[in-house]
Amino acid sequence: MKLEQTSRRRNLGIIAHVDAGKTTVTERILFFTGRIHRAGEVHTGDTAMDFDPEERQHGITIQSAATTVAWRDHALTIIDTPGHIDFNLEVRRALRVLDGAVMVFDGVAGVEPQSETNWRLADEYRVPRIAFINKLDRRGADFDRVCREMESRLQARVMPLQLPLVSGESLEGVIDVLRGVVIRWTDESGLNPVEEPVSAELQSAVAMARQKIVELAVELEESSVDRYLAGERIGLEELRALIRRGTMAGTFVPVLCGSALKNRGIQPLLDAVVDYLPAPEDRAALADEKAGPASLSALVFKIADNGSFGSRTIVRLYSGGLKPGQLLENSRTGRTERVSRLFRQQAGREEEMESAVAGDIVALAGLKDTRTGDTLGLPGKVTELERIHIPEPVTTQVIESDNREHKERLSAALAKLVRADPALRLAVNATTGQLEISGMGELHLSVLREKLERQLGTPLRMGRPQVAYKETITRAAETAWRHRKQGGGPGQFADLTLRIEPLERGAGIVFESRISGGAIPSEFIPAVEQGIRARAAAGLVRGAPVTDFRTVLLDGKTHPNDSSALAFQIAGRDAMDALLCEAGAVLLQPVMRVTVTAPEETTGAIMGDLTRRRGLVTGQSALSGAAVIQARAPLAGMFGYIGDLRSLTSGRAGFTMEFHGYEPVV
Ligand code: GDP
Secondary structure, rough: HHHHHHHHHHEEEEEEEEOOOHHHHHHHHHHHHOOOOOOOHHHOOOOOOOOOHHHHHHHHOOOOOOOEEEEEEEEEEEEOOOOOOHHHHHHHHHHHOOOEEEEEEEEEOOOOOHHHHHHHHHHHOOOOEEEEHHHHHHOOOOOOHHHHHHHHHOOOOOOEEEEEEEEEEEEEEEEEOOOEEEEEEEOOOOOOOOOEEHHHEEEEEHHHHHHHHHHHHHHOHHHHHHHHHHOOOHHHHHHHHHHHHHHHHHOOOEEEEEOOOOOOOOOHHHHHHHHOOOOHHOOOHHHHHHHOOOOOOOEEEEEOOOOOOOEEEEEEEEEEEOOOOEEEEOOOOOEEEEEEEEEEEEEOEEEEEEEEEEEEEEEEEOOOOOOOOOOEEOOOOOOOOOOOOOOOOEEEEEEOOOOOHHHHHHHHHHHHHHHOOOOOEEOOOOOOOOEEEOOOOOHHHHHHHHHHHHHHOOOOOOOOEEOOOOEEEEOOOEEEEEEOOOOOOOOOEEEEEEEEEEEEOOOOOOEOOOOOOOOOHHHHHHHHHHHHHHHHHHOOOOOEEOOOOOEEEEEEEEOOOOHHHHHHHHHHHHHHHHHHHHOOOOEEEEEEEEEEEOOOOHHHHHHHHHOOOEEEEEEEEEEEEEEEEEEEEEEHHOOOOOHHHHHHHOOOOOOEEEEEEEOOOO
């Protein structure tokens, strides 16, 4: 089958600011490619892609489901990406495994703060993209303005490939500039577009638009520039090839438009995906460089538990081939597991595959000890692919159920969710025994709660969101510590000299032993480290875990009868306790990078409010009538910010918030 050629694959993401229309665009793609037979609508909670009920309720797409459709003899695998900043990790994960993206913009709202964040992330991962300006059926939508905003806010070189044909409040069709034809949709289904010649009065606008495309495209190829300057007409096929090259290199961004809701513009968008976005083989394969093309290498980017299907490990295969029964080694655990079956996922159903090749996104059954972000390879030959950056879980909430019976099921369900989402942490509070869940923000945790409530069929209670504090030390200290206990039975003896030193933010905990000549037998040394870590976890200033330090075990003594691992563990713990008191322990808090976009006249109020939240305004700029305020603010002051911002600006402001770093509380 032709689809088996990898040049006929596209792994793409559809990326957008919340509400720009990503779900609708995705769902229409499924509709026009024939996967579903009725165009469901988001507000009725009836779309094929968002099959998690929590996602429908929030009206935002959270999980990255991968679904494959066919268009013009090509297999398009759509990796669904979330738009909300609280799910930044999922956006990153998806960006890591896809080859190209369709960036959806709201034709009225234009380039919103989150579109900007997502755009920068896509830049970071060098994802080639095309833009789709949606909602052109709405009053106030303006294709040209959004193009200009893309240039000014995103520093994108835009290449409009279409011109919208708007009449009153309805989008009648689009002009395909390259071919010089009008594509008109005459019925509601959008299934039967008709093509017509461009009317006389629009001819010159189309000619100008074509000239812009040609000028951007020929720049890529000297011989084309020469021919263009000599007055030669550059043909359609050559232009398409140049646009494809420029798109893949990120030199410019083709822009298309439409109205997903009204079924307008989706077929040309699919054509552009096939024509301009890269096939897996067009992207410099990371794995090829590391492991060589012959070896198998796959990155796990999602663990999906789709109820009736059971658990699936969703991977992107970077090199090699995969068949059912294959043994795979996990680079993190060093253990091997057997793949029982392979599937290609489609919206709400699965299709079994007999084999998968490099470039495929495939769902594996049979793997139990695998987590998101793991690399899988042939036993003995696995080379870790780039680690996916995992953001700090900065918000913690107690989660509990009134019903005692549900308690165990709750912790089991939580453990499962933590396995699928590395941005979540689960802990049991040592004093209260309550379950504490940490994640990226309030929304991240509230989505989790709803998911659990649905699974367990019982309401859950959550405590107030708390900041996940940490502690660190500010100066070096040294101690000679002796732990000695005598009495009935065997005594305990451990003697050690321990030094502690501060490390830079993010360094974590480092332990080093400089014991030589067996002053402490090597089997007791890990016990010292365990004692240190246990003490560090309990904190000093406010009971938050101590981090970013190095401890060095300098010297020690043992007793012929009374020394043991336990004695050294206790000595490590108590020595650490003494060191913490001397090393100037301080409390660290998460500080967020906040960007607010708001009408000019509200900036005074917004900045005053940010200052009251102990935020520091770091920049201010103006963009087409709106002010963009940048600030850094402690997370502790930012809970509930969305509501307050709304009332300050009568709902006319937007904001994004990202983790910046841990800083001392002053
Ligand atoms: P997402 O949050 O980016 O996934 O956006 P959705 O697809 O959920 O769309 C958000 C809202 O905009 C929904 O109410 C849609 O019905 C509506 N919407 C999406 N596309 C269009 C469009 O082309 N025109 C209009 N007028 N509304 C649209």
